[in-house]
Amino acid sequence: MGDLHAIAVAWLTAGRWRTIQTAYADLVVAGAVEPSRGGLRRTGVVPRDCHPVRRSLYGALSATRFPKEAAAQWAVDRALGGLRVELRGAGLLRPGWRRVLLPALFLLVPSWLLVRMGAGHVRLALGLVVLGAVLALVFLPRRTMRAEVRLARMRRARSGDEHVAMAVAWDGGRALRERLPEIALSSGLLASSKGGRHHDSASLSFTHGSSDL
Numbered sequence: 633m634g635d636l637h638a639i640a641v642a643w644l645t646a647g648r649w650r651t652i653q654t655a656y657a658d659l660v661v662a663g664a665v666e667p668s669r670g671g672l673r674r675t676g677v678v679p680r681d682c683h684p685v686r687r688s689l690y691g692a693l694s695a696t697r698f699p700k701e702a703a704a705q706w707a708v709d710r711a712l713g714g715l716r717v718e719l720r721g722a723g724l725l726r727p728g729w730r731r732v733l734l735p736a737l738f739l740l741v742p743s744w745l746l747v748r749m750g751a752g753h754v755r756l757a758l759g760l761v762v763l764g765a766v767l768a769l770v771f772l773p774r775r776t777m778r779a780e781v782r783l784a785r786m787r788r789a790r791s792g793d794e795h796v797a798m799a800v801a802w803d804g805g806r807a808l809r810e811r812l813p814e815i816a817l818s819s820g821l822l823a824s825s826k827g828g829r830h831h832d833s834a835s836l837s838f839t840h841g842s843s844d845l
Contacts, residue, residue: 635786636724638797639683643715644724644779650804651712652703653821655686657808658797660815664690667819671698684711698820724779 636644642654656672659665664676673696678687688711692702702708719725775783790802799807808816816822 635789636782637683638795638801639685639715640719640724641783641786641798642801643712643719644775644783645802646804648703648712650801651685651715652689652699653804653808654797654801655683655689656699656819656821657800657812657816659686659690660812660819661796665693667815668696670696671701672696672819685715687711698823700820700823719779722778724776724782726774726776 638654638658639651642651656665659678660667660672662676662678664674664678665672666675667673672693674690674693678690685708688705688708689699689702692705692708716725720727787802796807796811799811805816805822808821
């Protein structure tokens with residue numbers, strides 16, 4: 633079982649904004665994009681086989697834009713939707729309905745049994761309620777156990793020569809500040825994930841290297 637690519641790590645670790653940061657940081661390092669007054673602009677080309685999320689974000693820079701403006705494009709949403717499908721297909725991400733329906737069933741059914749079984753089976757019913765609560769907690773996280781295991785293994789194997797995209801995927805804003813400070817500050821890549829241009833407080837170590845997107 634091989635390592636996950638940086639885009640997948642970014643989404644599984646911190647979601648949409650980390651994925652945007654990762655893709656744009658890699659595009660900058662690859663020379664396809666550079667910071668400009670008003671955000672980012674295209675300066676080169678991307679490989680044909682690059683990840684669809686990276687390609688969509690490159691394509692969103694038909695004009696100079698800040699990353700958040702570019703990421704609001706429909707094509708980017710479609711590519712991110714494809715990424716979610718990819719991760720669910722690999723057994724790394726739970727569908728939203730499963731995170732809602734299964735925990736609800738695990739909580740409601742034992743509670744119903746507790747009422748139906750009556751006083752003579754209180755201990756058994758309470759045990760079922762506790763078991764249901766535990767199972768509900770298992771299915772609440774968006775990442776599956778398979779994803780947790782793979783991420784933990786990759787985390788333990790991290791090294792000092794880690795390439796830029798993977799470093800940002802793991803630690804976000806701190807990587808950008810430490811390794812690409814001028815680019816990060818002028819490009820809008822340190823904006824808060826909630827909007828605006830506030831600095832991201834996420835952590836990381838960031839070194840130049842080859843892309844895996």
